[in-house]
Amino acid sequence: MALLNDDRLFPADETTRAIARRLYQGIRALPIVSPHGHTQASWFARNEPFPDPVKLFVQPDHYVFRMLYSQGVTLEELEIGKDHIENPRKVWRTFAKHYYLFRGTPTRLWLDYAFQELFGLTDRLSAANADHYYDVIAAKLATPEFLPRALFEKFNIEVLATTDSPLDYLADHQAIRSSRWKGRIVPTFRPDPVVDPQSPGFADNVRALGALTGEDTFSWRGYLRALQTRREFFKSLGATATDHGHPTALTEDLGETSAAELFEQVIKGTAYAADLEIFRGQMLTEMARMSVEDGLVMQIHPGSVRNHNAHLFARYGRDMGADIPAPTNYVEALRPLLNRFGNERNLTIILFTLDETTYSRELAPLAGHYPCLRLGPPWWFHDSAEGMRRFRQMATETAGFYNTVGFNDDTRAFLSIPARHDVARRIDAAFLAELVADHRLEEDEAADVARELTVGLVRKAYKL
Amino acid sequence: MALLNDDRLFPADETTRAIARRLYQGIRALPIVSPHGHTQASWFARNEPFPDPVKLFVQPDHYVFRMLYSQGVTLEELEIGKDHIENPRKVWRTFAKHYYLFRGTPTRLWLDYAFQELFGLTDRLSAANADHYYDVIAAKLATPEFLPRALFEKFNIEVLATTDSPLDYLADHQAIRSSRWKGRIVPTFRPDPVVDPQSPGFADNVRALGALTGEDTFSWRGYLRALQTRREFFKSLGATATDHGHPTALTEDLGETSAAELFEQVIKGTAYAADLEIFRGQMLTEMARMSVEDGLVMQIHPGSVRNHNAHLFARYGRDMGADIPAPTNYVEALRPLLNRFGNERNLTIILFTLDETTYSRELAPLAGHYPCLRLGPPWWFHDSAEGMRRFRQMATETAGFYNTVGFNDDTRAFLSIPARHDVARRIDAAFLAELVADHRLEEDEAADVARELTVGLVRKAYKL
Amino acid sequence: MALLNDDRLFPADETTRAIARRLYQGIRALPIVSPHGHTQASWFARNEPFPDPVKLFVQPDHYVFRMLYSQGVTLEELEIGKDHIENPRKVWRTFAKHYYLFRGTPTRLWLDYAFQELFGLTDRLSAANADHYYDVIAAKLATPEFLPRALFEKFNIEVLATTDSPLDYLADHQAIRSSRWKGRIVPTFRPDPVVDPQSPGFADNVRALGALTGEDTFSWRGYLRALQTRREFFKSLGATATDHGHPTALTEDLGETSAAELFEQVIKGTAYAADLEIFRGQMLTEMARMSVEDGLVMQIHPGSVRNHNAHLFARYGRDMGADIPAPTNYVEALRPLLNRFGNERNLTIILFTLDETTYSRELAPLAGHYPCLRLGPPWWFHDSAEGMRRFRQMATETAGFYNTVGFNDDTRAFLSIPARHDVARRIDAAFLAELVADHRLEEDEAADVARELTVGLVRKAYKL
Known part of the structure; x- marks a missing residue:
């Protein structure tokens, strides 16, 4: 099983899809030029490990927490605005339980990509596998391959x-x-x-x-x-x-x-x-x-x-x-x-x-x-x-x-x-x-x- | 011949259409929940037969008569605003003659559905079959199966x-x-x-x-x-x-x-x-x-x-x-x-x-x-x-x-x-x-x- | 090679494309009714040959020169606003060199149609064939078949x-x-x-x-x-x-x-x-x-x-x-x-x-x-x-x-x-x-x- 299909976002028509595949192959591996964003230079200056999964995926991402908020999850439950997350695993479970809300949104595409390509996770995130996700992500973040410069x-x-x-x-x-x-x-x-x-x-x-x-x-x-x-x-x-x-x-x-x-x-x-x-x-x-x-x-x-x-x-x-x-x-x-x-x-x-x-x-x-x-x-x-x-x-x-x-x-x-x-x-x-x-x-x-x-x-x- | 194709409104691409068919099968027969509309409670309180085809399909439906009006049919010809339609068959013929105007509109989809699914009519409405349509609809409306509660x-x-x-x-x-x-x-x-x-x-x-x-x-x-x-x-x-x-x-x-x-x-x-x-x-x-x-x-x-x-x-x-x-x-x-x-x-x-x-x-x-x-x-x-x-x-x-x-x-x-x-x-x-x-x-x-x-x-x- | 494909602008899906082809065949050869435009009656009154390729394709067409201008070509280079073009071949070369800018635009469709259907040109216009294009177009414009009434x-x-x-x-x-x-x-x-x-x-x-x-x-x-x-x-x-x-x-x-x-x-x-x-x-x-x-x-x-x-x-x-x-x-x-x-x-x-x-x-x-x-x-x-x-x-x-x-x-x-x-x-x-x-x-x-x-x-x- 996999979260990502190689043909994702390509036209359904077979002839057109084949053209899209060829065009994508020509650009897939080109370097990323990112001329406008909001990452922090301090990450790369200090090169310290990224913190836990919640600090990484939930707290900084208003695309994520605005959707949860719109469906009745409180910002308190998500510990938004706190410097130190008291119960990150609990927040992660709340997020996982509501992951279905992102069906049809770009957030879903972005997260699935990170889950699979960076963390090797291939089962769809849900309440059932929330803890597994948390553990895998937390463990990888502690490794040298996940330091900011290495990821860059x-x-x-x-x-x-x-x-x-x-x-x-x-x-x-x-x-x-x-x-x-x-x-x-x-x-x-x-x-x-x-x-x-x-x-x-x-x-x-x-x-x-x-x-x-x-x-x-x-x-x-x-x-x-x-x-x-x-x-x-x-x-x-x-x-x-x-x-x-x-x-x-x-x-x-x-x-x-x-x-x-x-x-x-x-x-x-x-x-x-x-x-x-x-x-x-x-x-x-x-x-x-x-x-x-x-x-x-x-x-x-x-x-x-x-x-x-x-x-x-x-x-x-x-x-x-x-x-x-x-x-x-x-x-x-x-x-x-x-x-x-x-x-x-x-x-x-x-x-x-x-x-x-x-x-x-x-x-x-x-x-x-x-x-x-x-x-x-x-x-x-x-x-x-x-x-x-x-x-x-x-x-x-x-x-x-x-x-x-x-x-x-x-x-x-x-x-x-x-x-x-x-x-x-x-x-x-x-x-x-x-x-x-x-x-x-x-x-x-x-x-x-x-x-x-x-x-x-x-x-x-x-x-x- | 039929007015309705089983695949209507599904994507043309065969693979996608097959998916759409399966998804539709899962919801086709679910009950209708209608939380907002403008039907009249009196119909269901009294449960009397609906009147003639014109009172049913032409007079109350501004989607229908606005299109006819835009193309030069007068509201007088359609007997709009009258409590009693003097010549319903004549109004119906006018409507039938102009039915081609609804090509590409949702009105056409809705009407064809009612004609075929409720009245068993399967030839496209036109000047030629206007009277046949009128007779079939008028006859069915007089039957118990077409009383408001039965239809509900x-x-x-x-x-x-x-x-x-x-x-x-x-x-x-x-x-x-x-x-x-x-x-x-x-x-x-x-x-x-x-x-x-x-x-x-x-x-x-x-x-x-x-x-x-x-x-x-x-x-x-x-x-x-x-x-x-x-x-x-x-x-x-x-x-x-x-x-x-x-x-x-x-x-x-x-x-x-x-x-x-x-x-x-x-x-x-x-x-x-x-x-x-x-x-x-x-x-x-x-x-x-x-x-x-x-x-x-x-x-x-x-x-x-x-x-x-x-x-x-x-x-x-x-x-x-x-x-x-x-x-x-x-x-x-x-x-x-x-x-x-x-x-x-x-x-x-x-x-x-x-x-x-x-x-x-x-x-x-x-x-x-x-x-x-x-x-x-x-x-x-x-x-x-x-x-x-x-x-x-x-x-x-x-x-x-x-x-x-x-x-x-x-x-x-x-x-x-x-x-x-x-x-x-x-x-x-x-x-x-x-x-x-x-x-x-x-x-x-x-x-x-x-x-x-x-x-x-x-x-x-x-x-x- | 050709600039125009017979199926251009038709849907990619094969079934739909086949329908489009048939519908197009039914209207392809119908006369042109042009109820609103900005051609000059004098062309048809005098029936004199159209001037050089630049006067025909570049100078009068603001779709063309606005795109060139937006990408840094000056109006002076294009001799815009002049009654007499001093160096039409040079202007044409500038245009040809920038023809790639029109990729994905209607101008490209219109020009390719004229190049192929009227002038028999079938290689994509570029700096390399600019002079060939110029010569072919200029030569044909001098023939009786290209007089305004003949074209009409x-x-x-x-x-x-x-x-x-x-x-x-x-x-x-x-x-x-x-x-x-x-x-x-x-x-x-x-x-x-x-x-x-x-x-x-x-x-x-x-x-x-x-x-x-x-x-x-x-x-x-x-x-x-x-x-x-x-x-x-x-x-x-x-x-x-x-x-x-x-x-x-x-x-x-x-x-x-x-x-x-x-x-x-x-x-x-x-x-x-x-x-x-x-x-x-x-x-x-x-x-x-x-x-x-x-x-x-x-x-x-x-x-x-x-x-x-x-x-x-x-x-x-x-x-x-x-x-x-x-x-x-x-x-x-x-x-x-x-x-x-x-x-x-x-x-x-x-x-x-x-x-x-x-x-x-x-x-x-x-x-x-x-x-x-x-x-x-x-x-x-x-x-x-x-x-x-x-x-x-x-x-x-x-x-x-x-x-x-x-x-x-x-x-x-x-x-x-x-x-x-x-x-x-x-x-x-x-x-x-x-x-x-x-x-x-x-x-x-x-x-x-x-x-x-x-x-x-x-x-x-x-x-x-």
């Missing part, structure tokens, strides 16, 4: 990007570079804590930014210089990209004077809520300006209503599975930035969305025109078999394949990285096989595109 | 819910319960006439509510108590659910004082239009509060622009096929209610939509988090083969199967109930077969899910 | 509509009619230049309209009479339709006095921007009123944000591939017009969209009710294999096939017309084959529908 190599990762606060000293990144280990792990400059006035502790963050750079960050010019300085620092440790998680995709292009005045109100805390949104929009354009100069690739991830569940937020804080997508506009929102920098040849902006209606209506038409724009892969809830299929079906005809940038695993769950890339490769192979089967593409072209989608386009877009 | 039993209906005004005495429901007949028919509490100030006769309705309950329904507290009393009455006759058909999904959570003040203006008729919307939103939250107490399941059906055709509305009134869906927001709209009651374990709210863009963007992420939320099946225009497929493809990966609640037939057309459930079972079997064929699910799991989608989840969600 | 006949075009300003003298159309040549080429009345106050040169256009008609077009009544006169003139040269490319689908129904006052402000240039939108909306209703009288079919093409790229617009003007779709509302927007004329039996309004979310939510429900409404085919970015499939999947179940109007090629690229119609016929055959394969339709019905979708419905809707 086993996974054949070419480069792995983390996501970091501009206030981060990047000590772990420095430690990795100073070590003899040759794994390539690079930071990503995510300035939200110092450019979004609604970030927790914004004013303190801006003050800390000043302390870190020696700039007067309470003046507009000093603030901008400080950001530039930090970007340079990130670049010196290998960063090639920035990331921006604003509520919307709004951009602005205020004149110097207006921008400085707005900044003053924002920093004093006297700005209206609508002005805070304008400030965020202005900062996207400032970031684009700096990118034109220093070459860092911009990623824009808009459209999530964060912390929708007030009760959970009050009790547990952020990232409790209660971030919900909202309709997102790009056409008017991006216009100020694009009117300023949209035709720059040395600028790359990668757009993401949680609103799939924008794929064919806005994003593909924009990316199929502006030289600076590329489309990021399906994000978050849409990082799934059906989600990827919809993305290719809705974006390809207008934007083509070459205005996309390959796959992002975007994960905190290090062990799921090979599984996630494998799903993306299989869905791309399946989609291309369908184009070959109905004669929209020749198979040699499809094989070429498959390699581009796997490694070529991501290396190029992210300058890796 | 033949259809293998476990429970059938009607939709009722809070002002309804439910005399027919009482009569059914007092009779020896054991068919389970339950009412549903639909308070729109007394909570939506833009309902026809709103003030009179509130007055009638007072008369019915002995409460002063022109005071906020008396009004709320009266609603509670009527909910209890509905429960005493078997109701397990309420239903709410607001223009939007807006909810509010005003304090007691503000709510009372708003109610006073609303009841006096001095409130602005925007305040009426706020009042409806407040009433959804009040209904949720009562549901936490009395356990009635809430159904929210927002997003229909009613009576879009002013001319037809003036002449024929409501339900003339001119209700048109509009974009609907859930994320911000539901926040006030969810912030108050979203984490309650004994509350169930079933969300419906006419805006398919919300499946993957808003509804699945919400239902995949909040313990009280479940997703209703595709509704109205989307109660169709392609509509159901899109629902499963867009909702499953984020919400899973277990945050959905099975099928609603939602129909006035009693004879179409088995056909509608059969379409749903076939599409679920087809969807699951595809997951099995590309190895996202094992067949034993798919068989289990199929049974849950057919009877398990609906019984649980609606407490039936 | 070879393409088996039954009727071809152009799109024309109300200020156009239609001299070319007159010349064609006066010639011995029997090709049917008809104008379409597109009044945007004189009804959209934000058109370039609006006031001058209104003045010219007065000069052309002898009316005082600076008075509301004279302006309306002038429009009526021009419509009659267009009709006299064969026009059967009007076309309206407004930013939104907004309609208004002001009283005579208000409309006249608004017109006065608009024409004086003292109206606010919001009023200009209201004026456009009023003019749609005025056009509908005239259509009720003179029988011209209305086409409404809303939802494009024109000239999004300010830099390119300043330098090159309109139609530079920078028109981007935006969310479009129909339900409330069309209400004023529909309340006035929606039930008229002698009015036909064909609705188009760039916002695919409206297919199932708004457009199909509207067209499945109002007798005057029909759904135009997928437009612009959605005129593609996947786009057409989505249209049929999302619109058919509610609107049926008979509220749609066949295919529009909508193109400036005359040589792509047969390719575009062939794609539409194949996708319709494929879609119908799927309905037959899963027994939603019998094959004889599907064959009938296929013919309607190809020639029947378009002739009827456009009165051709």
